[in-house]
Amino acid sequence: MALKTKKEKSTIAKPIHQSKSFAVIETGGKQYLIKPGDVIRIERIEKPKKGDTVYFEKVLLLVKEGEIKLGNPYLKTVKIGGKLLKEGRFKKITHLRYHSKTRQQRRKGHRQIYSEVKIGEF
Incomplete structure (x- = not known):
C-alpha cells in the first residue's frame, strides 16, 4: 500500500485591511478597528457637542504606510x-x-445612547 501524504496549508497571513493606514482604538469599554474617513457609532461621549473635534488617546495599534506601532x-x-x-x-x-x-x-426596554464620529487623518 502506498502512503498518503497530507498537503500542508500555507502559513502566510492574509492582510486584514486593503487600506495602507488603520488603527485599533478603545473607547467605552470596546475596541474598534478604524481607518481614515470611517464613520463609527460609539458609546456616548459626555462633553462635546455636534461638530466638535474629539480625540481618542487609547490607541492600541497603529499601521501607517507599512510602519507598525x-x-x-x-x-x-x-x-x-x-x-x-x-x-x-x-x-x-x-x-x-x-x-x-x-x-x-x-x-422592560432600554435604548442605549450613541455618538457618531467621523475619523480624521492619523
Whole structure:
C-alpha cells in the first residue's frame, strides 16, 4: 500500500485591511478597528457637542504606510481625532422577566445612547 501524504496549508497571513493606514482604538469599554474617513457609532461621549473635534488617546495599534506601532497596552504619543457628527439612540432592547406559578411578568426596554464620529487623518 502506498502512503498518503497530507498537503500542508500555507502559513502566510492574509492582510486584514486593503487600506495602507488603520488603527485599533478603545473607547467605552470596546475596541474598534478604524481607518481614515470611517464613520463609527460609539458609546456616548459626555462633553462635546455636534461638530466638535474629539480625540481618542487609547490607541492600541497603529499601521501607517507599512510602519507598525504596537502599544503596551496603549501608545503614549499617539492621538486620533474625529469630528462628532450626531448623537442618537440605538434600537430598543427588551427583556421579559417571568415568574412561573404566580403569573407575574415584567417587561422592560432600554435604548442605549450613541455618538457618531467621523475619523480624521492619523
